[in-house]
Amino acid sequence: MTTTAHPVLARFMEARSDRSERASVHEAGLPLCHSLSDLLDGALRELVGPSPAFTIVAVGGYGRRAQSRHSDVDLMVLIEHADDGALRSLYPLWDANLKVGHSVRTVAQAMIAGDANVETFTALLDARYVAGNTDLYEKFIRDRRGMVRSHRGWMRKEITARHHALVEKEPWQILSVDLKNGRGALRDLHAMHWLDVADAIAEDAPLPEFAPHLAAAHEQLIRTRNAVHALNERPTDVYRPDQAVAVGAWLGGVDPLEWGRSLFSAMRVVDAALTERLEVQPARRFTLPWRRSAPPPAPSPADLDDLGSLRASLRTIVPGGALDPLPLTPALTRLLPEWEVLRARPHIAPFHIHPVDVHVMRAVAEVRDVMEVDEFDTGTVQVAKEFGDPDEVLLATLLHDIGKGHGGDHSDVGAVITERFVTRAGLSPEVGLRLIAAVRLHLLLPNVATRRDIADAEVIADTAHRIGDARTLRLLYLISVADARASGPNVWSQWKAQLMRAFYVRLLAVLAVLASEAPDAHVPTIDSVVEALGTRFAPQVIRSHLAGMGVDYLVSTPPSVVGDHISLIAEAAAQGGTAARRDRLGALDRLTVVTPDRPGLIQTIAGTLAGYNASVLGGVAHTRDDGIAIEVWHVSDALGVGIDDRRWERILQAVPAALSGEFNIDDRLAEVRASYPAAPLANVPTIVHLDNSASRDYSILEVSTADRRGLLYGITRLLHERDIDIHLAKVDTIGPEVVDAFYIRRANGRRIDEPDEMERLRKAVSDLLESLEP
Numbered sequence: 216m217t218t219t220a221h222p223v224l225a226r227f228m229e230a231r232s233d234r235s236e237r238a239s240v241h242e243a244g245l246p247l248c249h250s251l252s253d254l255l256d257g258a259l260r261e262l263v264g265p266s267p268a269f270t271i272v273a274v275g276g277y278g279r280r281a282q283s284r285h286s287d288v289d290l291m292v293l294i295e296h297a298d299d300g301a302l303r304s305l306y307p308l309w310d311a312n313l314k315v316g317h318s319v320r321t322v323a324q325a326m327i328a329g330d331a332n333v334e335t336f337t338a339l340l341d342a343r344y345v346a347g348n349t350d351l352y353e354k355f356i357r358d359r360r361g362m363v364r365s366h367r368g369w370m371r372k373e374i375t376a377r378h379h380a381l382v383e384k385e386p387w388q389i390l391s392v393d394l395k396n397g398r399g400a401l402r403d404l405h406a407m408h409w410l411d412v413a414d415a416i417a418e419d420a421p422l423p424e425f426a427p428h429l430a431a432a433h434e435q436l437i438r439t440r441n442a443v444h445a446l447n448e449r450p451t452d453v454y455r456p457d458q459a460v461a462v463g464a465w466l467g468g469v470d471p472l473e474w475g476r477s478l479f480s481a482m483r484v485v486d487a488a489l490t491e492r493l494e495v496q497p498a499r500r501f502t503l504p505w506r507r508s509a510p511p512p513a514p515s516p517a518d519l520d521d522l523g524s525l526r527a528s529l530r531t532i533v534p535g536g537a538l539d540p541l542p543l544t545p546a547l548t549r550l551l552p553e554w555e556v557l558r559a560r561p562h563i564a565p566f567h568i569h570p571v572d573v574h575v576m577r578a579v580a581e582v583r584d585v586m587e588v589d590e591f592d593t594g595t596v597q598v599a600k601e602f603g604d605p606d607e608v609l610l611a612t613l614l615h616d617i618g619k620g621h622g623g624d625h626s627d628v629g630a631v632i633t634e635r636f637v638t639r640a641g642l643s644p645e646v647g648l649r650l651i652a653a654v655r656l657h658l659l660l661p662n663v664a665t666r667r668d669i670a671d672a673e674v675i676a677d678t679a680h681r682i683g684d685a686r687t688l689r690l691l692y693l694i695s696v697a698d699a700r701a702s703g704p705n706v707w708s709q710w711k712a713q714l715m716r717a718f719y720v721r722l723l724a725v726l727a728v729l730a731s732e733a734p735d736a737h738v739p740t741i742d743s744v745v746e747a748l749g750t751r752f753a754p755q756v757i758r759s760h761l762a763g764m765g766v767d768y769l770v771s772t773p774p775s776v777v778g779d780h781i782s783l784i785a786e787a788a789a790q791g792g793t794a795a796r797r798d799r800l801g802a803l804d805r806l807t808v809v810t811p812d813r814p815g816l817i818q819t820i821a822g823t824l825a826g827y828n829a830s831v832l833g834g835v836a837h838t839r840d841d842g843i844a845i846e847v848w849h850v851s852d853a854l855g856v857g858i859d860d861r862r863w864e865r866i867l868q869a870v871p872a873a874l875s876g877e878f879n880i881d882d883r884l885a886e887v888r889a890s891y892p893a894a895p896l897a898n899v900p901t902i903v904h905l906d907n908s909a910s911r912d913y914s915i916l917e918v919s920t921a922d923r924r925g926l927l928y929g930i931t932r933l934l935h936e937r938d939i940d941i942h943l944a945k946v947d948t949i950g951p952e953v954v955d956a957f958y959i960r961r962a963n964g965r966r967i968d969e970p971d972e973m974e975r976l977r978k979a980v981s982d983l984l985e986s987l988e989p
Contacts, residue, residue, distance in 0.1 A: 219306035223261040227254040228311060236446045244438040252280035255288065258348040262304050269294045270300040270347035275316070278341035284444035289338065292319045292956045293351050322355045326362050331973065333373040336366060354468055360416055367413040386534030388479060388573045390561060394440045395452040399482030399538055401436050402488045404429065410492065430486055432481035439478055442466050450639045454478065456561060457898050475561040479570050483538040483559065498517045521546040522640045527608040532580050539578035550639050553632045556620040565897050566950035568703040571619050582612045582697035591712035591801065592945045597697055602689040611650050612694050615657040630655035653690050656681065660695045664718040665947045666917065666956040667909060670767030679725040688726060692719045705950040709801035710833055710849045717771030721962050739769055747774035752781055763840035780845050783809045793871045797863050803832065803849045804858055810874055812844040817944050818931035819880070820846060823873045825925040826883035827866050828853040832948045853924065884925055893988040897921040897951030903980045905973045907966060913942055913958040914967040918980060923987045933983050938962050
């Protein structure tokens with residue numbers, strides 16, 4: 216909306232709307248806020264004129280002279296008795312489209328309002344005279360002293376309660392931080408300021424300044440907030456990792472990674488100071504839902520050697536402690552000085568939600584939990600019992616990302632650092648070699664499970680050979696589950712848990728044979744599935760179904776889901792060949808489609824889902840020997856609001872129609888693009904790779920890129936149009952990033968292995984991705 220500011224507001228509005236980059240970071244913080252506040256003060260004085268009967272009082276952030284581009288203008292108009300048109304003087308503020316938080320009160324009414332509401336109480340603590348009747352303001356100051364003396368204890372309790380609630384909401388430091396209301400953010404600084412102001416007012420003492428470390432943290436937060444305000448048209452106080460480069464440029468060209476690190480460090484300083492000020496114990500006073508048992512009490516550090524002290528920290532780490540989850544100590548410096556590179560370091564991968572050190576320590580807490588509680592039938596409790604040494608698991612989890620930030624592949628660099636740690640800690644050669652292997656291979660299980668065909672015996676044999684033995688496999692499995700759970704909500708799901716469990720079971724069986732051990736009792740068999748489904752189907756129906764499926768289906772599909780597939784196959788037969796059903800798998804929507812296998816099947820279903828703004832998070836496809844395809848898709852809402860029953864009804868109608876050629880996917884996608892604006896593309900590099908070494912029969916097309924509308928449909932359609940068959944599609948969407956792998960070959964059975972042919976396909980896929988809207 217276009218507005219014309221009153222002439223007296225012109226300088227303030229011009230300065231407020233100035234989004235130009237700062238010449239130096241020193242121009243971006245509190246001096247900028249003070250300048251805006253002072254310009255607004257001058258404008259208000261001109262608006263109200265000389266000697267008005269009322270008083271204009273700045274409160275809240277404006278009272279602290281903390282105005283910034285998107286700040287509200289917080290005002291209180293003090294009057295003697297009735298509103299004698301005081302607000303008319305302020306109409307130009309609304310005319311200029313400013314968001315004005317205002318109240319018109321007598322001094323007595325202001326005191327009543329402060330007594331009733333802690334937000335009003337704290338806003339009045341920051342009251343500052345701007346213009347008007349000075350006698351009225353002095354009366355307010357006198358009466359406020361009495362209110363503060365009688366209510367500062369109440370305010371402290373309210374601040375403490377807010378702090379507890381915030382810690383419960385944000386038990387670990389996150390990368391996308393609310394610079395105003397987040398944990399360790401400006402509101403926590405304000406809380407300490409209010410405690411100081413209340414004491415100063417009540418005791419008629421001078422207001423103390425922030426200690427230097429808090430003043431520096433305050434400046435860091437203000438500078439970042441001013442940058443975020445300048446870079447966004449709409450009011451927001453959220454600093455997002457994808458804004459780091461732009462924020463660094465606006466602040467005068469600072470290094471974005473180091474600025475982010477300094478920001479997270481500053482917030483840790485603030486959180487720790489407020490916790491100490493409120494005398495809140497760092498150990499949790501509440502329990503998160505997943506925390507089934509309290510950690511054991513930590514021994515006194517004086518009674519432990521360096522390794523014992525570190526192990527004690529790992530055994531007791533819990534969500535809701537300090538934002539810095541592993542503080543610097545002499546013992547840590549001697550054992551693992553490389554940790555300092557991880558401290559408060561922003562993650563580069565967009566699916567991560569924590570700084571590197573926080574992710575690692577959350578993974579330690581998660582691995583403790585998965586050793587006690589079996590979520591999603593992953594079998595982790597039994598695996599932990601079989602492994603037998605929880606302290607070794609905790610150490611391996613601590614070290615799994617230690618190579619990040621040191622240059623080079625973090626797994627290989629981490630293995631070198633782990634070798635040094637093993638020597639410093641005096642660990643046995645057997646434990647040391649296993650820790651080194653675990654760090655080097657910590658991404659092996661999830662990467663192979665999500666990007667390769669785990670029904671391929673060669674894939675299983677090669678992975679088992681790289682791992683070497685069942686004990687190392689168990690350690691890797693526990694780390695992998697904890698690592699995924701600690702990475703973010705889009706990384707771990709019940710579907711991925713089933714996939715990882717199936718892969719683990721197959722690997723364990725191979726390693727047991729190599730070691731001449733008895734096979735694992737938890738490996739599913741046809742007989743165990745028949746027994747589980749005995750009340751739903753005749754044994755011969757179950758055996759016939761499983762006989763036509765691959766071993767990966769038996770291992771990776773729970774018996775109850777096998778039964779659902781048998782039912783859906785019967786439903787499809789009764790409906791002419793195709794049936795679709797939607798259900799839930801944990802927090803995910805799951806679409807299962809049964810239909811005769813045919814070329815372009817994945818393309819058709821993917822396009823139909825995209826046509827209804829359903830994003831594919833992952834999926835798996837199985838084809839029975841008789842040509843019946845079972846397509847399982849895990850999806851979410853691309854619009855971010857959830858797919859309601861009405862939209863699901865349309866999807867379930869559209870899928871069979873599309874498979875029979877009665878639903879025009881391209882027309883539907885055109886309608887969606889016209890109706891829903893494209894989302895910003897995440898900062899994820901695009902990598903298209905064609906691998907002919909990982910499979911004897913197929914070429915593997917790997918695509919890593921930012922997610923965008925119609926991506927899977929576009930790739931599968933391109934392959935279909937080039938007469939390339941898709942044997943298997945491994946689809947994995949992690950937040951804004953897509954990592955897909957396609958097992959492909961030509962219709963004549965030949966792989967795509969000629970260099971010029973490979974290059975043409977890579978270029979075609981890259982060009983396609985470039986052409987797709989976000």
